[in-house]
Amino acid sequence: MVHSRYLRDLDWPLLLIALVISAMGVLQIYSATLGTAWATAWWRQCLYIAAGLALFGLVISVDYHTLLTQAPVYYRLSILGLAAVLLLGKEVSGGKRWIPLVAGFHFQVSEFVKAVLILQIARYLADLKGDHLQARDLVKLGAMTALPAALVMKQPDLGTALSYLPILGMGIFLAGLRWRHAVALALIAALALPVGWHFMKDYQRMRLVTFLDPSRDPRGAGYQVIQSQIAVGAGGMWGKGVTRGSQTQLRFLPVPHTDFIFSAFAEEHGFVGVVVVLGLYFLLLMQVVQDAQMAPDRAGMYVAMGVAGLLLFHLLVNVGMVVGRMPVTGISLPLMSYGGSSILSWYLMLGLASNVRLRRFTN
């Protein structure tokens, strides 16, 4: 009986949209890696999506309240995992982000911490009394987020570390923030900027500087942004066609199958393709928001909205970067960018959102 209810109440539109977007990603990975060392990435991505679907099924089969109860355990495991990455992680191009698994697969802990943090924060907020957050809550929530973020920063992976902030921000926003706390947070953020600048790596600083003026260093850090803009612009209204984008095919575009996949997509599919895919993302986002609206309790609402906030953040930063309106931070495009951990983590989070909707009649 349980299974038939799943089939009836499952958020089918969400799953369908996610699969369509993933398929577009596979196609683009195929096109962008044609004739390169990454030529087999597209079917690996298919495997990841299949695994993602399995994870999705697994997540919705367990009541999210159970998951919330277990959240502290996951959180502690996450911290341990991140520490383990720093101790025995595999170093790839100057950063330790992966824990090697069997058969050449690697496990990027920081991706899964996103889902854990969503649960952990939702749990904390749901247990609160009162209409507004107290200063004490803010400090606790801040510490809860800062600990994994600091560990990820240490890898160093600024992008992923930053992506924990919207989860926290969304929770605080929904739970209610006093004006004076908001002002205080803004002040702290303003003060944190120069401090953060101090702690940044040189290449991270360079990225921020060149974001403000890409022509400063057209062959260095600004190169990626300029090449991305050229690729997008050259796509025009209708695009150059699959495997026909010169920027993508001739590798002027940096990492056209991961962070800059949407740039490659825009070159080959044009403005029309861009509007279609961004439309799908918008529908997906609204579907997640609807899950939140249909949540049977606040905890569920927090969980779904955490996912929605993170999704919007990823879209804004990644797609904004592609058109040169956001700095290059190394944030992937959900469901399209190549990468097992990223795909699994997104299906996991979409599963959490669906889980909330699925449990709307229990109580």
Add this chain to the structure above:
Amino acid sequence: MSEDLSELEQQNASFKRALRDDPKVAAGRIALFQYASVAVFLFLISGFWQLQVRNPEFYSERAERNSIKALPVLAPRGKILDRDGRVIVDNHSSFSLILSREHLKAEHLPIIAAGLNLDQGELERRLYRFRSRPRYEPVIIKEELTPAEIAFVEAHRDPDGLAELELVHAHRRLYPQNSLAAHVIGYVGEVSEAELNSQEFIKYEPGDVIGKAGIERQYDEHLRGIDGQRQVLVDNLGRERRLIGFKEAVPGKNLQLTIDLDLQVVAELAMEGRKGAVVALDPRNGEVLAMVSRPAFDPNKFATRIRSEDWKELVSNPDNPLLNRAIQAQLAPGSIFKPVVALAGLETGAIDENFRVHCPGGATFYGRYFKCWVKQGHGVVDLHKGLVQSCDVFFYNVGSRVGIEDIARYAEMVGFGRKTGIDLPHEAEGVVPSPEWKMRMFRQKWYAGETISVAIGQGALTVTPLQVAYAIGGLAMGGVWYRPHLVKRPGPPEPPRVGKLNPENAAKVVYGLYGVVNEPGGTGARARLPGISVCGKTGTSQLASNQVLKSGKLGQPMKDNAWFVGFAPCESPEIVVVALYEGGEHGYLAAPIVRDVIKAYFDKKARLGRALVASNTRQFGLHLPAAAAPQP
């Protein structure tokens, strides 16, 4: 009570909790999030709109320039051959290095300069010169790469390497090592900025290698090919992925000269270590068989880009090795002008063959004493003896009888005072002085005494060696002058200029020139050749060119210039040779040079057993004494 109370409290708490757990409480904030999402998506889509719809052409063009590289396919210049088809100027294969300014990183310049042994300042100036050209046009920065330099370029082919460098195959000019015929051939070089601004070079572009002097310049259009182009698709490392367009280079056409390498080599050797010029012409059609100017230069040093120190050395050399003396040295002809004066005397009737003068070693004209070159005098001198022994007093008298106007007229008829029209750039005209000329140039009256000087080839009279060969050759042909030229033309020769003169008078002069070489007391005995009737005339000019005198460059006392002009066979000339030996002191010292070249001509003719060129020999009534006739 207390239980009730506690129950109430519990109810209250549970009520509060239920209220607190209502997810709809945050509905407003969720709606706010939805609006924010719409804003974010509009923000993103506007970014794509800006790039893809507003100005996609701008980015398409940039994407193309990113990936399409145009590499020049350099066309080889045509070879230059001698009259027998032997190669004088060839090309050899080499690698040139081009620099793509689009991909240039300023900080790479010192590395490139150091790796390729270039001067960084010069490299920067070179790139600056191309500032007006589109940036995607590559610039050739070095030719003739050594294996070590090629290795340097190849070693930097990686993403962080020197992506701006590209090797292309080139054909470099290869000239004979010993500067053979350097002035005739000239040299090639890269078109300069000054040249680009002139009308002559308007069709060229920076970086073009063009003929800068001599045949290379005169026939540049014929010799130069048309560069082709390869359009290749390159990836982000500049590696070629696919050929998308190919325009074949059109090689330049070969050019066959009239120069005979055998004669040229002889003339070159005869002038070794000397300063001056040799010109050998075929008076029957104007073909230049040999042309030498010394000192010479090595055209290989110009072949691509001359090093500035080499250039400075050439330009500052007081002997001016770049000057083609054969067509550019303007010097007093001295006694080799006497045949022209003799012709003028006979033609105007001022003298006849019986006209006699007593030479006591000098004579007074117009109150001034003019010496003969032989102090003790020649005794009684007629026209024949006057030419044979080059008696100055005889020609003073002839000159004074003929007058400057007629001397000038005949000097101009034989070809002095204007360009012969040879196919070389920058030919000099020389000067045939006349009262009209002096008035025009200096606003001064002509002095009668000047006529006496001109009569023996001095005074303001200046000629080029080529003019001498042209004039005397035409005279020896009985008054037929073919325009000298260096490039073989198919078909019959261009119609000659025919002088209005009595062939018998020409024959009398030529007979005198026969005596110069073959009779006892003749000044040109050193040009004598057994079995060949050689005619000739010596000349010793006391002045350096007027220009040198005027410019006051006479540091040390100038030695006299030696001239000799000879032709053979006297009765039907096939070759006329002039030698100018600057500082040679006396004309008879120039005679052996001419003899050697004439000998080489007839030796080759005997060896081949046939005439060297199609013969259109002209007989005009010259009858040599039986004793002088060539032995069979």
